[in-house]
Amino acid sequence: MFKKIDFDKLKNEGLENVPMKERRDFLKMGLALTGIFAGGTIFSAVSSFDRVFASTEEFKEKYPYKPHYAMVIYQNRCIDCERCIEACAETNKVPEGGYRTRILEHDAPDAIGQQREFIPVLCNQCNIPQCTRVCPTKATYKNPTNGIVMMNITKCIGCLTCQQACPYNARYFNEEKKAVDKCNFCFDTRLSKGESLTGCAAACPAGCRNFGDLSDPSSMVYRTVHQIEKTVWVMRPEAGTKPNVFYTRG
């Protein structure tokens, strides 16, 4: 049915003969499949370019929220001063033993040059949040205007399924509120009162945490995510949550 091809006997045509268009497509495919090597950890099996839907014209028009709040974290700028954590706790009255944001520490003793880095983590305000799907009483929900994942504490039954569902360990049970608590980009404590930054972003002395509107072309967040020259990644892309907290270096 098919003509047999003896590959051993085929002549090598050489790369110089491959048309420019095909070479470009092939390189693109490589870019998408190679993944991003970040501090010894493969964060993503595919380029974050695809994962976050950044940079494409169609998506700019389709941003589901206005403003579409997001945060870009310059991972290499974090010096673990923990001012963000303190500011968060103070602003949002986070009790002892709980946290809405924290800084993780990554040691790479065999790395050349820098051998330690700090990774700030917080709620990723996912576009497809797992926590809101599993909540039996809609106590946690995605704000339809700005996309922030919020809590209605009076409805929380404390089943903690949202804690199980969150791939980022961003939730904890607040005994004082008698409800699960989480980062809401300081919506009730700052944004709704006219502030433009979250408590942690305002407190960061190193320019590590950058907060802004992903749908606003003049925002730094927009400009960082909508480019392909520098790698931008998200945490646990395999969980399919489409986070709004992005990581990069620079």
Place this chain on the structure above:
Amino acid sequence: MSNGTSTSSISLNAIESAIVGRLKAAGIGFYALLAIFGLLAVLATAAGIHAMIAGHEHYYNVTREISWGVLISTYVFFVVTSTGLCLVSSIGHVFGVQDFMPIAKRSVFLSIATILSGFFVIAFEIKIPWRMAIYNVISPNLTSNIWWMGTLYGIYLAFMFAEFVFLNLNWHKPAVACGFSGSVAGIAAHSNLGAVFGLLMGREFWHGPYMPIYFIASAMMTGCSVILLFHIIGYKINGEKMKPDMQRALEVTSKIGILLICVILFFTTWKMISGLAGHPAGKYEAVMALIKGEYALNFWLFEIGMGMVFPLILFYLSRGRNLNMMLIGAVSMIVGIFVMRYDLVIVGQIVPVFHELGVNEYKHNLSYFPSLYEWVITLGGFGITAFLFLLGEKLFDGHKVEEH
């Protein structure tokens, strides 16, 4: 009632005197046991209320990362048992297989007792249970498996209760209708419980379609062991000789038990292999914790040994006739299944969500061991099942089934 007389001729006085008579006829041992199990339930209630008022964080060992502890796994154990009792017993009184008829009443009664025990335990696990009663109704989230599970188990309980009443009134048709509806609600509720775990994207040990399917199969396996245990004990308590039709019912139950143990062994084998092949991130670490890590004793001795292999051998050797052998097998199986549920819930959480990030904080598996309060509430759940079982044996005169 179950003495076979026409229901219309039974007056309330007659029922009352029959019940008082049965209770008075019970020995001191019966009352001692009843008191012990009742006390367990009271202690558990006190512990649960105290923890609720003083703050769960001081009395339970659950953490931010391992937020579901032994109370969740005990809840799962009880509802698995209840669903299993309902499904196995429905083979007879709903689907008409004569051999299973004699076990109907006691099994339906126990399915109610076990689900009540499950609700009892979960009430002390959920932080603010009274909000559930309100907002489950006025703010339902239809994408939530927890919501469906809770709602469907509520419906299930109502059907099982109605079925039990009809069975005792010898109203065959409504009993069958309720039994069938209860089975459907039970399967829907129970597979939703599996989906509570199975649909969590970030939890690799649980994620996938395996859980809802496994939950149903393992419920039936559990149902067989519990039917054997309580029927054999029931006859010992009442000091009666087992009739041939009851012996036959237990024989076929043990055979179904053998089949279902094989099914779960098969499921478990592939679950473990799928966690090893290709070292799937997050799942591999959890499976290794079971195979040769900190949960290896739980897995090999309790889950595989006591939960499946040992009862399989005993059921086989008993040929369905040696009641003592079957009783030992059933007890061993129930202990093993309790640990099976514990491992299922806890091991699914021990691998930190940021494990793959390689950060110092989450390099190792997380640990959890239940606190005294958690154990007391767990035992209270068992106390309630045992208390209701004992009471039921006297109140309903050994749950005798008359010919329809």
